[in-house]
Amino acid sequence: MTVPVSWYLALAAALFGIGILGVLSRRNAITMFLSIELMLNSVNLTIVAFARSFGDRAGDMTAVLDGNVLVLMVIAVAAAEAAVGLALFIAVYRGRRSIDVNRLNLMRW
């Protein structure tokens, strides 16, 4: 039997919640960034599941393809975001010797 679309959505919602928990509870900037990547991925899963569901009900492939192209764009933007974010962490670490967000309390140094 095929898996109902609500199960994929439930999995994505749970992963998104776990990502929120990571962003809110951790103080290490890299772990927070990892949690953000996890949330981005759960959103991708939601987009693919919705696209498949809509394409399935409407009976044409265009909705599925639109969803897949959108997810490809999200993955590319996530790659750009990871590169810039990690470069920022390196720059911050050079000045402060730490990327613990509790210790980053200056606007300039």
Place this chain on the structure above:
Amino acid sequence: MEMAVFLLFAALALVSSLVVVLHRNPIYAVMSLVVTFVSIAVMFVLLGAPFLAAVQVLVYTGAILVLFLFVIMLLNVSGDSSRGFDLHKALAAVVAAGFALLLLTLFWGRYHGLDLSPLQESDVALKPLARALLDTYLLPFEIVGLLLLAAVTAATVLARRSQDTSS
């Protein structure tokens, strides 16, 4: 069969993402996130998007997470400064659980009982996807390429030592 694969990899994704969030050592967190992303790639295959699954494994686990590992080892990041379970973490857990429950009730209320028809061979063909990406959506595709170029330039400038610019 499909249900068994889904349940196995859904459980794997949930457990490994909890390890990402709860483990104190960032290297274990990245390694665990690899498992999560591969499980999500399996979900993409089950949903009839094999190309996305390949991109997920190649770009996310192959490039982005290796970049994370590289930066963690470069910066020699130690563990978290906050230890134990305090009010702040309890509040974070409550907010996260509330948000996840909200999403779950929304999704479950609207989309429960909506069965998908089994995948046909034409559903997973690559040619329509290539046509959509490089024909219908050519302009966004090019703009994303430009964005990647801008991001690479920005990352190079940001990560450069500042002494080099002053001389």
